[in-house]
Amino acid sequence: QVQLIESGGGLVQAGGSLRLSCVASGYTSNNYAMAWFRQAPGKEREFVAGINWFGNTPLHADSVVGRFTISRDRGKNTNYLQMNSLKPEDTAVYYCAARVGSLSVSSSAYNDWGQGTQVTVSS
Numbered sequence: 001q002v003q004l005i006e007s008g009g010g011l012v013q014a015g016g017s018l019r020l021s022c023v024a025s026g027y028t029s030n031n032y033a034m035a036w037f038r039q040a041p042g043k044e045r046e047f048v049a050g051i052n053w054f055g056n057t058p059l060h061a062d063s064v065v066g067r068f069t070i071s072r073d074r075g076k077n078t079n080y081l082q083m084n085s086l087k088p089e090d091t092a093v094y095y096c097a098a099r100v101g102s103l104s105v106s107s108s109a110y111n112d113w114g115q116g117t118q119v120t121v122s123s
Contacts, residue, residue, distance in 0.1 A: 002026040002112045004096045009117030012086055016121070020081040022096030022114060027077070033103040034072065034079040035110065038092035038119075047105040048094070049081060059103060064090075086121045094119050 008020040022034065035050030049070035051058045058070045067086075072079045083090065094117050097110035104110070 002098070004098055004112055004114035006094070006096045006114040006117040008081075009094060009119045011120045011122065014086060014088055014121055014123050016086050017082070017084045018086065018119060019083065020094055020096075020117060020119075022079050022081075024077045024079075024098055024112075027098070027100070029100045032098050032100045034096065034098045035103065035105075036070065036081050036094055037097055037107055038090075038094045039116075040089075040092040043092075045095070045107050047107070050103045050105065051079060052103045057103070059105070061105075083119070086119075088121045088123045090119060091121050092119060093117065 003025045005023045031053045033052045036048040037045050038048050039045040049060045051070045051072045055072040067084050069082045096114040098112045099110045
């Protein structure tokens with residue numbers, strides 16, 4: 001059974017940094033993409049960043065380019081989302097997602113999700 005366990009959320013002031021981690025277990029395939037989505041109250045879930053199995057083509061949403069960086073340690077089945085220069089509008093529940101195959105920016109393409117971790121940025 002696939003499990004995605006997130007950690008690293010919290011409360012930070014605007015301009016601060018956080019690093020989210022997501023550990024995957026239970027995959028029998030060695031080719032799965034991982035991504036982060038976020039959902040703020042009253043808003044739809046949106047793509048934040050994603051990375052393919054080889055880690056050579058990371059993708060970031062326009063709203064976080066230059067501030068967030070996704071990376072991956074295949075040996076640890078873990079991906080990381082380094083978030084710098086955080087803004088109040090980054091406040092949301094952040095979800096790790098994974099899927100066998102190529103990276104997708106659509107949440108409907110993912111069957112496997114973590115429980116979510118809250119990120120709150122105060123002004």
